[in-house]
Amino acid sequence: MTIKEELAQRASAVENFLEQCLHDRHIPNRLLAAMEYSLLAGGKRLRPVLTLSFAGMLGGDEAKVMPFAASLECIHTYSLIHDDLPAMDDDDLRRGRPSNHKQFDEATAILAGDGLLTEAFVLMAESSLKGGLPADRVLRAVSVLAAAAGAGGMVGGQAVDMEFTGRTDVPLDELLAMNAMKTGALFTEACECGAVLAGAPEADVDNAREFGRSVGVAFQIMDDVLDVVGDTKTLGKPAGSDEAMGKTTYPSLVGLEQSKELADACIQEALDRISTYNGREKEFLVGLSRYIVDRVC
Amino acid sequence: MTIKEELAQRASAVENFLEQCLHDRHIPNRLLAAMEYSLLAGGKRLRPVLTLSFAGMLGGDEAKVMPFAASLECIHTYSLIHDDLPAMDDDDLRRGRPSNHKQFDEATAILAGDGLLTEAFVLMAESSLKGGLPADRVLRAVSVLAAAAGAGGMVGGQAVDMEFTGRTDVPLDELLAMNAMKTGALFTEACECGAVLAGAPEADVDNAREFGRSVGVAFQIMDDVLDVVGDTKTLGKPAGSDEAMGKTTYPSLVGLEQSKELADACIQEALDRISTYNGREKEFLVGLSRYIVDRVC
Numbered sequence: 001m002t003i004k005e006e007l008a009q010r011a012s013a014v015e016n017f018l019e020q021c022l023h024d025r026h027i028p029n030r031l032l033a034a035m036e037y038s039l040l041a042g043g044k045r046l047r048p049v050l051t052l053s054f055a056g057m058l059g060g061d062e063a064k065v066m067p068f069a070a071s072l073e074c075i076h077t078y079s080l081i082h083d084d085l086p087a088m089d090d091d092d093l094r095r096g097r098p099s100n101h102k103q104f105d106e107a108t109a110i111l112a113g114d115g116l117l118t119e120a121f122v123l124m125a126e127s128s129l130k131g132g133l134p135a136d137r138v139l140r141a142v143s144v145l146a147a148a149a150g151a152g153g154m155v156g157g158q159a160v161d162m163e164f165t166g167r168t169d170v171p172l173d174e175l176l177a178m179n180a181m182k183t184g185a186l187f188t189e190a191c192e193c194g195a196v197l198a199g200a201p202e203a204d205v206d207n208a209r210e211f212g213r214s215v216g217v218a219f220q221i222m223d224d225v226l227d228v229v230g231d232t233k234t235l236g237k238p239a240g241s242d243e244a245m246g247k248t249t250y251p252s253l254v255g256l257e258q259s260k261e262l263a264d265a266c267i268q269e270a271l272d273r274i275s276t277y278n279g280r281e282k283e284f285l286v287g288l289s290r291y292i293v294d295r296v297c
Numbered sequence: 298m299t300i301k302e303e304l305a306q307r308a309s310a311v312e313n314f315l316e317q318c319l320h321d322r323h324i325p326n327r328l329l330a331a332m333e334y335s336l337l338a339g340g341k342r343l344r345p346v347l348t349l350s351f352a353g354m355l356g357g358d359e360a361k362v363m364p365f366a367a368s369l370e371c372i373h374t375y376s377l378i379h380d381d382l383p384a385m386d387d388d389d390l391r392r393g394r395p396s397n398h399k400q401f402d403e404a405t406a407i408l409a410g411d412g413l414l415t416e417a418f419v420l421m422a423e424s425s426l427k428g429g430l431p432a433d434r435v436l437r438a439v440s441v442l443a444a445a446a447g448a449g450g451m452v453g454g455q456a457v458d459m460e461f462t463g464r465t466d467v468p469l470d471e472l473l474a475m476n477a478m479k480t481g482a483l484f485t486e487a488c489e490c491g492a493v494l495a496g497a498p499e500a501d502v503d504n505a506r507e508f509g510r511s512v513g514v515a516f517q518i519m520d521d522v523l524d525v526v527g528d529t530k531t532l533g534k535p536a537g538s539d540e541a542m543g544k545t546t547y548p549s550l551v552g553l554e555q556s557k558e559l560a561d562a563c564i565q566e567a568l569d570r571i572s573t574y575n576g577r578e579k580e581f582l583v584g585l586s587r588y589i590v591d592r593v594c
Contacts, residue, residue: 025449031456035448082411087403106384110407111456114379115448117411121418122447125440128433135432136425142439143422150419151332151412152322159328159408 003287010052011045017070021123027115034104034112035119039077041095046219047072047190049288054191054208057274057281060198067127068141068197071120072190075149078116079186081109083158089245121146133197141193148185157182161247170248179220180213187216211273211285218266219292224249225259226295263293300584307349308342314367318420324412331401331409332416336374338392343516344369344487346585351488351505354571354578357495364424365438365494368417369487372446375413376483378406380455386542418443430494438490445482454479458544467545476517477510484513508570508582515563516589521546522556523592560590 001009018039022032048069055065084091084099085106092102101109121142128138147153160178164170170178191212195205227242228251242249250259267289274285298306315336319329345366352362381388381396382403389399398406418439425435444450457475461467467475488509492502524539525548539546547556564586571582 022448025444025447026453027448028453028456028460030460031448031453078411082407085404085407087407107382107459108456110379110382110384111448111452111459113411114375114414115452117414118443118447118452121439121443125436125443128436129440135436139422139425139432139436139439142418142436143426146415146418146422147322150322150415151319151324151328151408155408155412155415156323156325156328159325159405162404162408163325163327 003284003291006284007044007046007049007288007291010049011043014045014048014052014066014070014073015040017066018073021067021070022119025119025122030104030108031111031115034100034108035115037103038081038094038100038112039074039116041097043073043076043095045073046288046292047076047186050187050190050212050215050285051194051197053281053285053288054194054211055198056194057277057279057285058195058198058200058204058208060194060200064127064131064133065194065197067123067131068133068138068193069190071123071127072145072186072193074116074120074123075145075154076186078113078120079149079154079158081113081116085109088158088162091241117149127197134199137197137199141196144196145189145193148189153181153185154183157185164248166246167248168246168252170253172253175248175250175253176217179217183220183223184213184216187219188212191215207273211270214266214270214273215289215292218263218270218289221250221259221263221266222293222295224251225256225263227251228256260293267293300581300588303581304341304343304346304585304588307346308340311342311345311349311363311367311370312337314363315370318364318367319416322416322419327401327405328408328412331397331405332412334400335378335391335397335409336371336413338394340370340373340392342370343585343589344373344483347484347487347509347512347582348491348494350578350582350585351491351508352495353491354574354576354582355492355495355497355501355505357491357497361424361428361430362491362494364420364428365430365435365490366487368420368424369442369483369490371413371417371420372442372451373483375410375417376446376451376455378410378413382406385455385459388538414446424494431496434494434496438486438493441493442486442490445486450478450482451480454482461545463543464545465543465549467550469550472545472547472550473514476514480517480520481510481513484516485509488512504570508567511563511567511570512586512589515560515567515586518547518556518560518563519590519592521548522553522560524548525553557590564590 051069052062056062081100083089091099124142127133128135157178161182188209192209195208230239270289348366349359353359378397380386388396421439424430425432454475458479485506489506492505527536567586
């Protein structure tokens, strides 16, 4: 099985969970349709897969971690819906389909995002209350994940990204700092939460967190690279949209070649963090790391 | 001290906490300003005050419950910011000042709301991790509060409210059901969470929840009544805005007099739920309940 096939298989397990997780919540029909339109629109499910893989590698029970892992995908999906809004990036297309506010309407898209973000915390709590994970572990994971998703993390990164738009003089360190918040924080906590939920020793939690941090930077750099070298069909969104919006990106700052080298260096840092582990999950994480810099979409 | 003065004093204690709670979060300046613009814009702080009062009445430590109580105000504030957006109710005024998206911009207002909602969960987790409340109690409270704030509760209620706008044929039971989600769910859980965090027996948790449910309905009815009989200066928003937007309200359905009677009946149900308790907090809750139907703003 190639790493792409293995990732797809694991993503499929996450999707099976996502497909049923909203159905006993008494959500009004149209709102539920809007939430599921984006939540079940495909995607690589990298964040929940990372959570599950770290939990598994460090002795956790993957089945018990699933609701928590799924919550990361709810948070990621809400951020995409809100980022696409006319007041934000004003994107009409997402994963090859109309973005949420084009398919429904702006009010529904805002509420679908709000609903998915809030639902994420229901799922996290349920991983303990129904799933049996210890409450103290789950609460610690809730704390770091919420901080990463919030105004000091992902939400703050999007705010800074909006301020950067139209500026051509953003220096590399500021771009890295913005991406560390906007994209990196959720990758970081996807990995850290897997370790925390497994009840791993602090040294392993540190390794998981730093692995996630490095992979998150590499992922964002490659996203910028693919926006330049990819085509609209493969990307599921218009290629070249960063340049069209006047966004400072890694390729626009340091060129394609050096961007790729920067991503490779990040992945090497990530691999160093997990070099002492063994087994199937470790091998998967190694393959996944390489896939992130070699992928074409 | 009148009940209004006592409420103001308790609200002030909540505000002292809210004023510092975002300051160590590394939030980008403009986003922080937008979040605090709405979070510190005054208001009665009814939801956190209810949480603290129920916790106190049922033997909990109010100081330890404060971060959790404050999280309810973050959630309430985020909902106001998003509800005011042009795509939603398109309100230019809130508490006598420009609404968030008028003072800042739409993108910042969306992100300020997202940030406050997420920050609420950081605060909840901290009430255990830093504040010392037992993790299992906090996690149970997180679960019911998130469910109440989400797509099956407050967010879903706003979605249904949007669908109702322009319809003049909404029956009373559907209006009650919508308001139970949009406004009632947060009042319900403000009270229930106070009891849960105090470690109260299930019978007390039930009483707290049902008290909150009844008070929430009464509060919404009186909000509709005040929109008709209040003036713009006292309300801090344009009077008569419900009618201008073609919203079905209690007064438009059953008239002012019967609306007031309905609210009184709800308050009586609430008072019945706490009749067997004693002490200062019980007296405060009785006074607060009466104030909710007698207030002028």
